[in-house]
Amino acid sequence: MIRFECDYGEGAAQPVLDLLQKTNLEQTPGYGEDDYCAAAAEQIRRLCDAPDAAVHFFVGATQANLTVIDAALKPWQGVLCAETGHIHVHETGSIEATGHKCLALPATAGKITAAQIRAAVQSHRANPSHEHEVQPGMVYLSNPTEVGTLYSKEELTDISATCYDLGLYLFVDGARMAYGLMSPANDLSLQDYAALCDVFYLGGTKCGALFGEAVVITNDELKEDFRYAIKQHGGMLAKGRLLGLQFLALLDGEDGSGCSPYFTLAAEADRQALSIREAFTAKGIGLLHDSPTNQQFFVLPDAWYEALSRQYAMSGMGKPDDDHTAVRICTSWATRPEAVAQLIADVQKL
Amino acid sequence: MIRFECDYGEGAAQPVLDLLQKTNLEQTPGYGEDDYCAAAAEQIRRLCDAPDAAVHFFVGATQANLTVIDAALKPWQGVLCAETGHIHVHETGSIEATGHKCLALPATAGKITAAQIRAAVQSHRANPSHEHEVQPGMVYLSNPTEVGTLYSKEELTDISATCYDLGLYLFVDGARMAYGLMSPANDLSLQDYAALCDVFYLGGTKCGALFGEAVVITNDELKEDFRYAIKQHGGMLAKGRLLGLQFLALLDGEDGSGCSPYFTLAAEADRQALSIREAFTAKGIGLLHDSPTNQQFFVLPDAWYEALSRQYAMSGMGKPDDDHTAVRICTSWATRPEAVAQLIADVQKL
Amino acid sequence: MIRFECDYGEGAAQPVLDLLQKTNLEQTPGYGEDDYCAAAAEQIRRLCDAPDAAVHFFVGATQANLTVIDAALKPWQGVLCAETGHIHVHETGSIEATGHKCLALPATAGKITAAQIRAAVQSHRANPSHEHEVQPGMVYLSNPTEVGTLYSKEELTDISATCYDLGLYLFVDGARMAYGLMSPANDLSLQDYAALCDVFYLGGTKCGALFGEAVVITNDELKEDFRYAIKQHGGMLAKGRLLGLQFLALLDGEDGSGCSPYFTLAAEADRQALSIREAFTAKGIGLLHDSPTNQQFFVLPDAWYEALSRQYAMSGMGKPDDDHTAVRICTSWATRPEAVAQLIADVQKL
Amino acid sequence: MIRFECDYGEGAAQPVLDLLQKTNLEQTPGYGEDDYCAAAAEQIRRLCDAPDAAVHFFVGATQANLTVIDAALKPWQGVLCAETGHIHVHETGSIEATGHKCLALPATAGKITAAQIRAAVQSHRANPSHEHEVQPGMVYLSNPTEVGTLYSKEELTDISATCYDLGLYLFVDGARMAYGLMSPANDLSLQDYAALCDVFYLGGTKCGALFGEAVVITNDELKEDFRYAIKQHGGMLAKGRLLGLQFLALLDGEDGSGCSPYFTLAAEADRQALSIREAFTAKGIGLLHDSPTNQQFFVLPDAWYEALSRQYAMSGMGKPDDDHTAVRICTSWATRPEAVAQLIADVQKL
Incomplete structure (x- = not known):
C-alpha cells in the first residue's frame, strides 16, 4: 500500500x-x-x-x-x-x-x-x-x-x-x-x-x-x-x-530564494501534486476542489476508486452521487518520485 | 557550565x-x-x-x-x-x-x-x-x-x-x-x-x-x-x-527485571544522585527535602552556593535564612559520570 | 406607545x-x-x-x-x-x-x-x-x-x-x-x-x-x-x-384543567394573538412564520409598517424585500383587551 | 423559631x-x-x-x-x-x-x-x-x-x-x-x-x-x-x-446623609447587632471574630448553645474545643425589635 x-x-x-x-x-x-x-x-x-x-x-x-x-x-x-x-x-x-x-x-x-x-x-x-x-x-x-x-x-x-x-x-x-x-x-x-x-x-x-x-x-x-x-x-x-x-x-541557509529544505521539499511536493492532477484530468476526471497545492481532490467513478484503493491509500471525501466517490490525494516533502510515477502510470492505464 | x-x-x-x-x-x-x-x-x-x-x-x-x-x-x-x-x-x-x-x-x-x-x-x-x-x-x-x-x-x-x-x-x-x-x-x-x-x-x-x-x-x-x-x-x-x-x-526487551533503557538509565541516575547527596552530607550540609530519587535538595552556605554556581547550574529554591541558599540538583538518564565525579570532588574540596 | x-x-x-x-x-x-x-x-x-x-x-x-x-x-x-x-x-x-x-x-x-x-x-x-x-x-x-x-x-x-x-x-x-x-x-x-x-x-x-x-x-x-x-x-x-x-x-388551584392563572392568562394571550393574526390576514398580509401561539410574524408593506410603528412597538425582523418589513407582534399574560381591540381597528382601517 | x-x-x-x-x-x-x-x-x-x-x-x-x-x-x-x-x-x-x-x-x-x-x-x-x-x-x-x-x-x-x-x-x-x-x-x-x-x-x-x-x-x-x-x-x-x-x-430621597431606606434600615440592624453583642459579652462570652457590623460571632458554652438553639436559628461555625460551639448571629433590615429584645433577655437569663 x-x-x-x-x-x-x-x-x-x-x-x-x-x-x-x-x-x-x-x-x-x-x-x-x-x-x-x-x-x-x-x-x-x-x-x-x-x-x-x-x-x-x-x-x-x-x-x-x-x-x-x-x-x-x-x-x-x-x-x-x-x-x-x-x-x-x-x-x-x-x-x-x-x-x-x-x-x-x-x-x-x-x-x-x-x-x-x-x-x-x-x-x-x-x-x-x-x-x-x-x-x-x-x-x-x-x-x-x-x-x-x-x-x-x-x-x-x-x-x-x-x-x-x-x-x-x-x-x-x-x-x-x-x-x-x-x-x-x-x-x-x-x-x-x-x-x-x-x-x-x-x-x-x-x-x-x-x-x-x-x-x-x-x-x-x-x-x-x-x-x-x-x-x-x-x-x-x-x-x-x-x-x-x-x-x-x-530553514538552514535560507536566503529568501526558497533554497532551504522547507521550501525545496514543498516545491517538489507541489510539482508532484500537479503532475498527478494532470494525469487524472487528462483522463477526464473531475475536480472536487480546484487546488494548486499539495492536496488534490478528485471525483472518481466508483470502479476507478475501487481499483486504485487496492494499492493506494487516499482520503475519502464522501460520495457526490451514486456512481462516484470523491477522494483527497496528498503529496508531501516525503513523497517518493517512484510512488508518483507509479500512480500516474496506473491512472493512465485506467 | x-x-x-x-x-x-x-x-x-x-x-x-x-x-x-x-x-x-x-x-x-x-x-x-x-x-x-x-x-x-x-x-x-x-x-x-x-x-x-x-x-x-x-x-x-x-x-x-x-x-x-x-x-x-x-x-x-x-x-x-x-x-x-x-x-x-x-x-x-x-x-x-x-x-x-x-x-x-x-x-x-x-x-x-x-x-x-x-x-x-x-x-x-x-x-x-x-x-x-x-x-x-x-x-x-x-x-x-x-x-x-x-x-x-x-x-x-x-x-x-x-x-x-x-x-x-x-x-x-x-x-x-x-x-x-x-x-x-x-x-x-x-x-x-x-x-x-x-x-x-x-x-x-x-x-x-x-x-x-x-x-x-x-x-x-x-x-x-x-x-x-x-x-x-x-x-x-x-x-x-x-x-x-x-x-x-x-522499553525494548523489558522483561520486568528493569533491564530496558527506561529502567537502567534511571537506576544509574538515582545512584548518581545518592552519591552526590552523600558527598554533601559528609560535609555536614543539610537537606531541604530527604529524597531517595534523582532530585536532591541541599541547604548551602551562601559562600558554597556562590562557589558552586560558577561551574554548575542548579535550581534555586529560595533562601531559608540570611546565610543559606537552598538548591535542587538533578541527575538524569543523560548525566555523565565525569560530571558527577567532578561535582563530588569539588564538594569535597569546599 | x-x-x-x-x-x-x-x-x-x-x-x-x-x-x-x-x-x-x-x-x-x-x-x-x-x-x-x-x-x-x-x-x-x-x-x-x-x-x-x-x-x-x-x-x-x-x-x-x-x-x-x-x-x-x-x-x-x-x-x-x-x-x-x-x-x-x-x-x-x-x-x-x-x-x-x-x-x-x-x-x-x-x-x-x-x-x-x-x-x-x-x-x-x-x-x-x-x-x-x-x-x-x-x-x-x-x-x-x-x-x-x-x-x-x-x-x-x-x-x-x-x-x-x-x-x-x-x-x-x-x-x-x-x-x-x-x-x-x-x-x-x-x-x-x-x-x-x-x-x-x-x-x-x-x-x-x-x-x-x-x-x-x-x-x-x-x-x-x-x-x-x-x-x-x-x-x-x-x-x-x-x-x-x-x-x-x-399554579394555585390548578387541577389539570388549565384553571390556574398560569394557563388562563396564556390562553387569553393566545386568543388575542390569533385575533390579531386574523385581522392582518383578512387584509391580505402575509405571514413570516405560521404561528399558533402568542408570537405572530407579519410581512408588512413599508407604508403599513411606518403607520403602525407610530403607535405600536413591534420587533423588527428584517426586510425580506425592498418594499416590506417583517415584524413580530407578541401578546402576553398582561396584554390589555383594549390594546388588542385598538390594534385590530387600526389594521382594519389601513 | x-x-x-x-x-x-x-x-x-x-x-x-x-x-x-x-x-x-x-x-x-x-x-x-x-x-x-x-x-x-x-x-x-x-x-x-x-x-x-x-x-x-x-x-x-x-x-x-x-x-x-x-x-x-x-x-x-x-x-x-x-x-x-x-x-x-x-x-x-x-x-x-x-x-x-x-x-x-x-x-x-x-x-x-x-x-x-x-x-x-x-x-x-x-x-x-x-x-x-x-x-x-x-x-x-x-x-x-x-x-x-x-x-x-x-x-x-x-x-x-x-x-x-x-x-x-x-x-x-x-x-x-x-x-x-x-x-x-x-x-x-x-x-x-x-x-x-x-x-x-x-x-x-x-x-x-x-x-x-x-x-x-x-x-x-x-x-x-x-x-x-x-x-x-x-x-x-x-x-x-x-x-x-x-x-x-x-435609595429614594437619599441626599448623602443616610436618610433613605437602604441606610436607615442598615443602621438599625447594626445597632441591634451591637446590642446583642453587648448582651453576650456582658455575660463573659468570647468573640470568634470582632465585628462591628450586622454579623456577630460568639463562642458559646455547649449548654448555652443547646438552650438558645431551641428558640433561635443561628449559623454553626464549628467547635473550637470540646466544650464550646461557635455561632454566627445576624441581624438585618428585617429584624424585629421584639426579636432582639427577647434574645437579649434570654441571654441575660443564662
Whole structure:
C-alpha cells in the first residue's frame, strides 16, 4: 500500500533528524528559552522582514490555534471562519472548550471574503440586541485552505484592511504554509503575511518537521505574556529546543530564494501534486476542489476508486452521487518520485 | 557550565533516536492509530499486568494532567492535591482553565495522606451548605513527588482504599516514574500502580525520551471516548507514532527485571544522585527535602552556593535564612559520570 | 406607545405580587430549601404526573439553559439545535462559554426533525475521524419555538425515541410553555413532556411571573448533584423562596384543567394573538412564520409598517424585500383587551 | 423559631414591594434598558460622586463576582483574595469555572493587607519561571468581610495604591455594603469606594431588596462591552427594571446623609447587632471574630448553645474545643425589635 492520504505519514526531513542527533547531548535551558529557539526565531523574523515580531513554537496546530485564539479574544468574542475551517469542524470543539464560539461563514472554494466579514460584523453591530450575540473579535483563515486553494495577495490584502477597519484581529493558520508559498499560483510572500496579519504561523508538522508550528505575532497587543497562555494550555514543551532545532534545520541557509529544505521539499511536493492532477484530468476526471497545492481532490467513478484503493491509500471525501466517490490525494516533502510515477502510470492505464 | 538544574536538559537516549531514524520514512496512519503505538501500549499493559488498560500517549505532562482531570471530573468537582502539587503551583492554572479547582492540602515531605483526604471529604459532606463548595472528585499525587520523595506501597494502598471508599478517582502523575521505581527506597511496582490507581502515567520526557508520557487508564469509567478529550485539548500528535516509537525504544526487551533503557538509565541516575547527596552530607550540609530519587535538595552556605554556581547550574529554591541558599540538583538518564565525579570532588574540596 | 414587541414588558400577574406581599416578612431558609419551593415543586410534579422528577427553579432562561447543558454533557460533547435556536443565536455564546459547541441544524418553521438528528449522529459516528469532531450529546428544542411554532406530539415522540435510541439527552426549553400548552394547535400535555424529555422547563418570566423558570428533570442520570451546578453558575437565588412562591401563585388551584392563572392568562394571550393574526390576514398580509401561539410574524408593506410603528412597538425582523418589513407582534399574560381591540381597528382601517 | 442565622431570610423592605406593585403594569423595554434602571444608575453615580461610572445591576452576588472577574482578567490571570474569601470557599468554584484561579492569601480578621498583596506579586515576578504560575491580575476584597470586620480607609487606600502601582485591578464585593457604611467603626464613604476601587458593588439582596446588586465600574478599561459579559453568563434579567426599581426604592430621597431606606434600615440592624453583642459579652462570652457590623460571632458554652438553639436559628461555625460551639448571629433590615429584645433577655437569663 502506497499512502497518499495525508501529508503527515512519515517522520522528518533528514536534516531535521541529523541536527537532533548532532545536538542530542548538549545541555540547554528548557521551555524554549535556549539559543536554538532564539536562532530559529531570528531566522523567521529575518525571512518575514519583521524584526519586532514575537515568534513562539508549538508542537501542533490544534494547540497553536486554540492558544492564539483564546489569548486574543475577550470572553464574549468569537472567531469568524469558513464553515469548512479546521477549527470549526476538525478540532473537537477545541475553541469552544476555551469558551469562544466559531462564527462560521459560508465558504466558496474553501475561502471567505472581505465582504462577508464586513457584512457579518455590520449585521452584528446594527442589531439593537447585539449584546445577545457573540461579538466577532477575530478572523481565522487557513492558507492554503482546507481544500488546498489559495488566497491571493489581493484577497488577503482586502481582508486585512477590512479587519483593521473593523477592529478585528486577523489570524492565518499556515499549517501548509510551505506548499502555499511554493505553488505556481501563489503571489504571497512571508513578508506579506507578516505585514497583513496580526498573527500567523509557518507549519512544520506537514512540511518536513517531526512536529512543530512557528507562530509569528506582529501585533504588539498580542505579544504580552503570551508564554503564560502557551503554558496554561499545556503547549510549552519541556525540551523546547527540539522545536527551534527543527526549524533551524528546515530553514538552514535560507536566503529568501526558497533554497532551504522547507521550501525545496514543498516545491517538489507541489510539482508532484500537479503532475498527478494532470494525469487524472487528462483522463477526464473531475475536480472536487480546484487546488494548486499539495492536496488534490478528485471525483472518481466508483470502479476507478475501487481499483486504485487496492494499492493506494487516499482520503475519502464522501460520495457526490451514486456512481462516484470523491477522494483527497496528498503529496508531501516525503513523497517518493517512484510512488508518483507509479500512480500516474496506473491512472493512465485506467 | 555543567547543568544539574533539571532532568530535561538534553535530548533523548540513543536507542530512541536510532529507532526514529530507522523508521523515519515508513508511512503510517496518523494520530496514534499506528502499529507502533499499539505495540508500545501492549508492552506497557504487559509490564503493568493490566491487559484491559487503555494506554494513551501525550507529548507532555501538563497536557496529560489537564486532559485526564478534565475528562474525569464533573463540572462542579475539584481535585485534591498537595499544596506543593505541580498542577497547583507550576502549570499556570491549567486545571482551572478547564473549569476545575485544585483543592490544596498541606503537604508533609511533599506528600498527602489518606487521613487528610478522608477528612477533607468528610468535612465537605458534613457541611449543610456543601453545594456551595467545590466537590472533591479526584485525588492527584505525583510519585516521586515534586520534592523527590516517595509514597510507600502502604501509603498508596491506604490512599487507594480511601479513594475507593469515598468514590474519588485516584490519579498518579508519574513524570519521574522511572526514577521512583528504581530508587532503593521504593517498594512499588508498575503492577501496583495499575492495581491501586484509576489512572496514572509513565513519564518519558524526564526519563530518556525526547518527549512523551504514557497514560494508563485502568478504570473502565474513564476509558470511554478519551481520545476526544485528547484531541479537544490539542494533545493529539499528528505523527502519533513518534510517541509509540519512543516508548518502544525505551522499553525494548523489558522483561520486568528493569533491564530496558527506561529502567537502567534511571537506576544509574538515582545512584548518581545518592552519591552526590552523600558527598554533601559528609560535609555536614543539610537537606531541604530527604529524597531517595534523582532530585536532591541541599541547604548551602551562601559562600558554597556562590562557589558552586560558577561551574554548575542548579535550581534555586529560595533562601531559608540570611546565610543559606537552598538548591535542587538533578541527575538524569543523560548525566555523565565525569560530571558527577567532578561535582563530588569539588564538594569535597569546599 | 402601546408595546407589543415582547412578552416580558410588564411585571407580574397580580396573584404573584399578592403572595410575595403576604409572605414578605416570613423567615425561611435560603437557597431554595424552603417550604414554598418544596410545595411548588410538588405541584409541578403532580401536574407532570412525574412523582420522581427533580424540580429546580432558576431566575432566567439563559441561566437555566447553560446550567442544564453544562451539567449534562461530557467536555467533548455538543448540543444539537436548530440554527435559529435561542442558545445558538441569542445568548452571547453562553453555551460555548461553558466549553460546549452548539451543533446547529437547518430549521424548517423553527423546528428540527428526528430524521435530521439521526442523520447528524450517524454521520458523526460513521466518520473514521469522529474523535476530531464534537460528539453530539444532547438535543435542545424550544417549544413553542423561537418563531412561535409548535412541535406536535408525534414529532416530539419521534425525536424522543430517536434520542433514546442514539443515547442523547432530550432537553426542551419551555420559556413560553404556557402559550404552547394553551394553543388550539397543541396536542401535548405536561405529562407528555415529562414522559418524552430527560429535562425541560416551564417558563415563568414570559408567562406571568416577575421572573423564574421551573426546570423538571426526569432522567435519574441528570439529577445527582444538580444544585452544585446551579450554584457554580451563579444561579442559586439567596431568597430562593421568591421562585417557589411565584410558581405557587401561578399554579394555585390548578387541577389539570388549565384553571390556574398560569394557563388562563396564556390562553387569553393566545386568543388575542390569533385575533390579531386574523385581522392582518383578512387584509391580505402575509405571514413570516405560521404561528399558533402568542408570537405572530407579519410581512408588512413599508407604508403599513411606518403607520403602525407610530403607535405600536413591534420587533423588527428584517426586510425580506425592498418594499416590506417583517415584524413580530407578541401578546402576553398582561396584554390589555383594549390594546388588542385598538390594534385590530387600526389594521382594519389601513 | 426566631431566625438570626442569616440576613436574607425575609422578602424586601416595604417601599420595594410598593414600587414594584405601583409600576407593575407599565410597559418598559427589557434587559435593563429602561428608564428605571437609568434613574437608579444615575442616583448611584450621584451618591458615589462618580459621574462617569458605569452601573450594572445583577440579580445576585455570585453572578456579579464571576462576571466582573471573568470580564477583567486575561485567561492566565488569577484573583488574589483572602483564604476565607467568598469566591474561594462558598461559591462552588464559580471563578474557576470561568477559567481563573483564586490565589488565596492568609487572612487576619478576615482581611488581607497591601503588604501581602505586594509580596505575592513580587514573588511571582521574581520567579524566573513565573510563566509557569498564574499571574495575579486583580485583588478581590469584601467589605464588610465574611466575618463582619471592616477595612479602614487607611487600609483600603494602601491596598488601592498598591494595586495601582502593581497594575492590578481592585474589586470590592459589597454584598453587605450598607451594614458596613453605617457601622460606627466605619470611616469609608461611597465616594471613597468609587475613588479607590476599579469596580465594586452595593449589595441589595442582604440590604432590603428582594434581590439585586449594583455593580459600579469606575475604571474605563473595564466598562467596554460589559453587557456582553452579563448576558453570556446568564445574568441579564429579562425584566431588568425590577432591579432598577428596587434600588430606586431603597435609595429614594437619599441626599448623602443616610436618610433613605437602604441606610436607615442598615443602621438599625447594626445597632441591634451591637446590642446583642453587648448582651453576650456582658455575660463573659468570647468573640470568634470582632465585628462591628450586622454579623456577630460568639463562642458559646455547649449548654448555652443547646438552650438558645431551641428558640433561635443561628449559623454553626464549628467547635473550637470540646466544650464550646461557635455561632454566627445576624441581624438585618428585617429584624424585629421584639426579636432582639427577647434574645437579649434570654441571654441575660443564662
